[in-house]
Amino acid sequence: GADSAQSLLARAERRSATRQWMRCRLVEDPVLYRSDLSDAEWSELRRRLGEEERLLDEMFGLVLEARAEGIAAIDPSGTLAERRFPTGGTIGHATLLLIARLHDERKRSWHWNEMVCVIGELAETHRRRWAGDMVDAPERLARRVAELMLDLRLAER
Numbered sequence: 001g002a003d004s005a006q007s008l009l010a011r012a013e014r015r016s017a018t019r020q021w022m023r024c025r026l027v028e029d030p031v032l033y034r035s036d037l038s039d040a041e042w043s044e045l046r047r048r049l050g051e052e053e054r055l056l057d058e059m060f061g062l063v064l065e066a067r068a069e070g071i072a073a074i075d076p077s078g079t080l081a082e083r084r085f086p087t088g089g090t091i092g093h094a095t096l097l098l099i100a101r102l103h104d105e106r107k108r109s110w111h112w113n114e115m116v117c118v119i120g121e122l123a124e125t126h127r128r129r130w131a132g133d134m135v136d137a138p139e140r141l142a143r144r145v146a147e148l149m150l151d152l153r154l155a156e157r
Contacts, residue, residue: 020021033070090130
């Protein structure tokens with residue numbers, strides 16, 4: 001129904017068709033945060049969650065996981081994701097452990113120096129299993145972990 005490219009982009013950018021917009025976001029991004037939505041949109045999504053889950057499973061094989069902070073679209077087959085997570089290897093394992101540590105300590109954020117310190121502690125604990133060049137450079141490992149978390153919208157700068 002758009003009469004120009006500008007109009008099409010404007011409509012796609014925001015919520016003239018709220019349900020379509022939310023579906024697109026769930027397919028394109030791994031997480032749709034509560035803070036990304038207005039109260040009305042959040043209520044609409046929560047009310048129709050079962051229907052949306054069936055549709056997205058049938059069309060894309062996605063499994064929705066609802067939490068207080070938002071909805072995650074899990075791609076069990078890995079066919080839609082540019083980057084799989086959780087993933088193996090030093091960076092993937094360090095990221096999972098850092099997330100668990102944040103959760104256990106009930107922290108919402110860390111300063112960079114705190115994060116490097118925690119990554120350093122984790123690297124010492126897992127020295128024998130993690131890549132030596134990362135273990136010996138906790139700041140570089142912390143940077144790679146932060147990049148992964150930012151890329152997946154699991155963290156904000």
